[in-house]
Amino acid sequence: MLLVRNTPDLSHNALKPSVAAIGFFDGVHLGHYYLIEQVKTEAAKRGFSSSLVTFPVHPRKVMDAEYKPELLTSYDEKVELLETTEIDYCFALDFTSDISHLTAYDFMRSILKERYNVQGLVIGYDHRFGHNRSEGFDDYFRYGKELGIDVIRACARIINKVTISSSVIRRQLHAGDVALAATYLGYEYFLDGTVIDGYKVGRTIGFPTANIHVTDSDKLVPADGVYAVKVTVNNNVYAGMLNIGHRPTINNGGHRSIEVHILHFHSDIYNYPIRISFVQRIRSEMKFTGKEQLVEQLSKDASVVEGLLL
Numbered sequence: 001m002l003l004v005r006n007t008p009d010l011s012h013n014a015l016k017p018s019v020a021a022i023g024f025f026d027g028v029h030l031g032h033y034y035l036i037e038q039v040k041t042e043a044a045k046r047g048f049s050s051s052l053v054t055f056p057v058h059p060r061k062v063m064d065a066e067y068k069p070e071l072l073t074s075y076d077e078k079v080e081l082l083e084t085t086e087i088d089y090c091f092a093l094d095f096t097s098d099i100s101h102l103t104a105y106d107f108m109r110s111i112l113k114e115r116y117n118v119q120g121l122v123i124g125y126d127h128r129f130g131h132n133r134s135e136g137f138d139d140y141f142r143y144g145k146e147l148g149i150d151v152i153r154a155c156a157r158i159i160n161k162v163t164i165s166s167s168v169i170r171r172q173l174h175a176g177d178v179a180l181a182a183t184y185l186g187y188e189y190f191l192d193g194t195v196i197d198g199y200k201v202g203r204t205i206g207f208p209t210a211n212i213h214v215t216d217s218d219k220l221v222p223a224d225g226v227y228a229v230k231v232t233v234n235n236n237v238y239a240g241m242l243n244i245g246h247r248p249t250i251n252n253g254g255h256r257s258i259e260v261h262i263l264h265f266h267s268d269i270y271n272y273p274i275r276i277s278f279v280q281r282i283r284s285e286m287k288f289t290g291k292e293q294l295v296e297q298l299s300k301d302a303s304v305v306e307g308l309l310l
Helices: 030-046 059-063 075-085 104-113 137-147 166-174 178-185 291-309
Strands: 002-005 018-022 049-054 089-092 118-123 150-153 190-196 210-214 225-233 236-245 257-262 273-283
Touching (some): 018 089, 030 049, 030 150, 030 178, 049 075, 104 118, 104 137, 166 178, 178 273, 210 273, 225 257, 236 291, 257 273, 273 291
Parallel strands (some): 018 118, 049 089
Antiparallel strands (some): 210 257, 236 257
């Protein structure tokens, strides 16, 4: 995959004609993979290259700095996943105020046709782009006729009667159903971060934890609770028991924390990069009467994690 960032790194003449799809592609989930396969098929029919037009920063966040998009993937993670699709071009277009005011027709003409040499456009049944978002497929098809761009209607990916989308996956993560989210993503949802200093209470009760600072503050953190997770440190993968929440039993601060107990692991990993991949939610966060009851529950949780992952 050739990544072309914003104003083309290549001249228009150096870009082969392609069939493209436009989208933010957050999560690069099974719905996106299905769309991308349709792009590749339509490109092959015409002897063209295949391409995607996406945005490094969520367009709404560009227009409203206070907006928190709750990303499934950071930009770098998204590019890494898109590389696995074997698409020919990925056009990473910086969304600007000027672009936000382009009509769909002008976007197709000046960005797709003139800048990126797009000759075919695959669009989902409910996709909208351009300043006037009341326009739909029939309008895009008509504009394509005028501009010499074939506009093709895409089919949606449906699993168990659910149309797969980023918003559907976000709902599952907000509910803590990381297993169902993984079914729709095609991989286990993950958080990348750094191990930071914590209160070190866990080590006093036999369950030392690594406190995690998530690298991208816009990443969606799943619902509070205890999860069975895979922990990647130094390219090694371990079984882990992760808690997201406010530690109501310990009562050592009101902020929401993300901390993982790595099973059968005793190394010092402060300041190390870490990846947490969510496998299954075990239970909700609970307040216990004291440390003894907490330790008893943590032992049960560890047994569940071992049963799932070891």
